[in-house]
Amino acid sequence: MRDAYHEELDALTGRLVEMTRLVRSAISRATTALLDADLQLAESVISHDEEVDRIFSEIETRIFDLMATQQPVAVDLRMVIAALRMGTDLERMGDLAEHVAKVARLRHPDSAIPPEIRSTIVEMGQIAERLVTKAGSCIASRNVELALELEDDDDAMDRLHRRLFKVLMAPDWKYGVEPAIDVTLIGRYYERYADHAVRVARDVVYLVTGSRTPEPDAV
Amino acid sequence: MRDAYHEELDALTGRLVEMTRLVRSAISRATTALLDADLQLAESVISHDEEVDRIFSEIETRIFDLMATQQPVAVDLRMVIAALRMGTDLERMGDLAEHVAKVARLRHPDSAIPPEIRSTIVEMGQIAERLVTKAGSCIASRNVELALELEDDDDAMDRLHRRLFKVLMAPDWKYGVEPAIDVTLIGRYYERYADHAVRVARDVVYLVTGSRTPEPDAV
Numbered sequence: 001m002r003d004a005y006h007e008e009l010d011a012l013t014g015r016l017v018e019m020t021r022l023v024r025s026a027i028s029r030a031t032t033a034l035l036d037a038d039l040q041l042a043e044s045v046i047s048h049d050e051e052v053d054r055i056f057s058e059i060e061t062r063i064f065d066l067m068a069t070q071q072p073v074a075v076d077l078r079m080v081i082a083a084l085r086m087g088t089d090l091e092r093m094g095d096l097a098e099h100v101a102k103v104a105r106l107r108h109p110d111s112a113i114p115p116e117i118r119s120t121i122v123e124m125g126q127i128a129e130r131l132v133t134k135a136g137s138c139i140a141s142r143n144v145e146l147a148l149e150l151e152d153d154d155d156a157m158d159r160l161h162r163r164l165f166k167v168l169m170a171p172d173w174k175y176g177v178e179p180a181i182d183v184t185l186i187g188r189y190y191e192r193y194a195d196h197a198v199r200v201a202r203d204v205v206y207l208v209t210g211s212r213t214p215e216p217d218a219v
Numbered sequence: 220m221r222d223a224y225h226e227e228l229d230a231l232t233g234r235l236v237e238m239t240r241l242v243r244s245a246i247s248r249a250t251t252a253l254l255d256a257d258l259q260l261a262e263s264v265i266s267h268d269e270e271v272d273r274i275f276s277e278i279e280t281r282i283f284d285l286m287a288t289q290q291p292v293a294v295d296l297r298m299v300i301a302a303l304r305m306g307t308d309l310e311r312m313g314d315l316a317e318h319v320a321k322v323a324r325l326r327h328p329d330s331a332i333p334p335e336i337r338s339t340i341v342e343m344g345q346i347a348e349r350l351v352t353k354a355g356s357c358i359a360s361r362n363v364e365l366a367l368e369l370e371d372d373d374d375a376m377d378r379l380h381r382r383l384f385k386v387l388m389a390p391d392w393k394y395g396v397e398p399a400i401d402v403t404l405i406g407r408y409y410e411r412y413a414d415h416a417v418r419v420a421r422d423v424v425y426l427v428t429g430s431r432t433p434e435p436d437a438v
Contacts, residue, residue: 057431060431063300064296064297064300067286067296067300068292068293068296071290073287074287077283077286077287078283081282081283081286081303084300084303084304085303085307088304088307165400168396168400169396169397169400173396176396177387177388177392177395177396177399178388180396180399180400180403181384181387181388181399181400181403184399184400184403184404185403185407188404188407212276212279
């Protein structure tokens with residue numbers, strides 16, 4: 001009985017790691033769709049978000065059943081509580097990737113990204129992928145050292161986010177208001193995606209150490 | 220023993236209702252700070268957000284202790300799981316009110332809100348307050364009918380949000396890019412605040428009925 005219980009806890013970890021893979025693929029494809037004004041790719045990100053939602057809903061059911069039948073305590077209880085929180089964050093990361101894809105779709109066949117900020121968006125996409133990849137490794141390995149690394153990556157994301165605003169507000173910005181609105185929202189989506197990845201990593205620290213770090217101080 | 224347990228569950232409800240009061244006051248004061256370019260009021264919203272975070276952290280500790288010592292099942296288990304989720308959403312609503320206040324502070328002594336969109340922001344603030352007030356009543360009364368009302372209020376918020384973009388993108392928008400960025404972000408904060416209130420109401424439905432409605436389809 002006890003073994004089936006621990007297998008179920010491991011399965012939970014596996015499903016969370018699977019969620020990180022899906023939302024990594026989503027932000028990666030959404031970034032490409034945005035940069036290349038690729039409608040088909042944008043549509044695929046939008047339609048695949050359901051899969052993330054489905055896994056999260058499955059995780060919630062498993063956790064409810066685990067709690068009702070096994071009454072986990074100590075580290076196991078921290079695991080199920082952390083899993084609920086991590087699942088919520090990963091589900092939201094899927095939504096944010098979908099939002100990026102929707103901007104790409106809205107502006108197609110044009111690109112929502114003026115040439116001057118292309119490289120910043122490329123970097124934001126790369127950092128988003130790095131963050132979620134590390135978050136997945138943290139969940140799988142329960143590596144607290146690695147979890148702390150995500151804070152630095154998030155700082156890098158915040159710097160890119162500020163750089164974006166600088167370009168938008170520069171006197172030589174020549175694209176007017178509509179692209180500025182798009183870029184403002186896109187920047188916000190990447191920045192929030194990063195915040196949620198940091199929250200996942202902090203939940204790994206909580207799960208291992210039993211102590212909570214404060215929430216990310218989101219912009 | 221059983222009585223102390225139910226008292227503790229009631230206390231949880233009381234703390235969540237207290238969170239709704241605090242984040243209602245926060246969005247109300249943030250809206251006024253924004254409209255009146257009132258720096259002192261903005262600062263007070265920003266400094267009071269800690270209180271919301273503190274209550275949430277206390278709720279989390281209580282829930283962990285409850286789960287570890289009482290092993291709730293059935294509706295009680297749904298209550299603690301829903302409470303964790305509701306607390307997360309309410310904590311985020313506090314952050315979003317703080318973000319609105321920070322825009323007011325950033326632009327002080329100017330106002331971030333051009334006259335043309337003043338009335339829309341007033342309405343968004345009113346709907347945000349109505350949503351969180353109803354969310355608080357739902358938590359206290361477990362009224363499923365009332366919980367469903369929040370969906371309509373959220374639709375009204377989405378309409379205001381779209382109206383905002385329309386004004387920003389109109390050919391006669393004369394304030395340039397910086398105010399457009401401010402208004403884009405502010406609009407997003409109110410819209411997200413409303414989404415989180417709806418999630419709280421949906422958790423009340425879950426807690427009462429045991430069934431989950433899908434996530435709000437956020438813009």
